[in-house]
Amino acid sequence: MSASILRLLTVRVRGVSLFETLAFACLVALMLAVYLFKAGAGQESARINELNRDILAEQRDVRRLQEELSRLEQPARIEQLSDHMLGLKPVTVKQELQVADLHAIARRAAPAVPAPAPAPAHPAAASAAPATSPVTGAH
Numbered sequence: 001m002s003a004s005i006l007r008l009l010t011v012r013v014r015g016v017s018l019f020e021t022l023a024f025a026c027l028v029a030l031m032l033a034v035y036l037f038k039a040g041a042g043q044e045s046a047r048i049n050e051l052n053r054d055i056l057a058e059q060r061d062v063r064r065l066q067e068e069l070s071r072l073e074q075p076a077r078i079e080q081l082s083d084h085m086l087g088l089k090p091v092t093v094k095q096e097l098q099v100a101d102l103h104a105i106a107r108r109a110a111p112a113v114p115a116p117a118p119a120p121a122h123p124a125a126a127s128a129a130p131a132t133s134p135v136t137g138a139h
Helices: 003-011 018-072 075-086 101-109 123-127
Strands: none
Touching: 003 018
């Protein structure tokens, strides 16, 4: 069988053997595959570069926002805004309390509980009021 394959590969048609034709076809296929892979890699490289630019832009934005946040969270600025906008002042010594004083303050600040409304003496007296008929509106 190997002799018949060898004979088939050595057959010449117009001066070119079948082996040379197959080798040339494989070479062309390899060249085409390499070209396609390189073209795809070039597109991927362009996409990677675009993503890297986007990442750098996002990192710049994050850095800018962190700087703005640190500026906005400065204690002196917050104190100034609370004083100017809300009228809040720092706590004075007179405003500080001990835990034991909380019960006395709670008793002083608790509103008086209103007395419940007196209940009618007889349940029948509450129902003795004239009722209107929902259909006719008459008594």
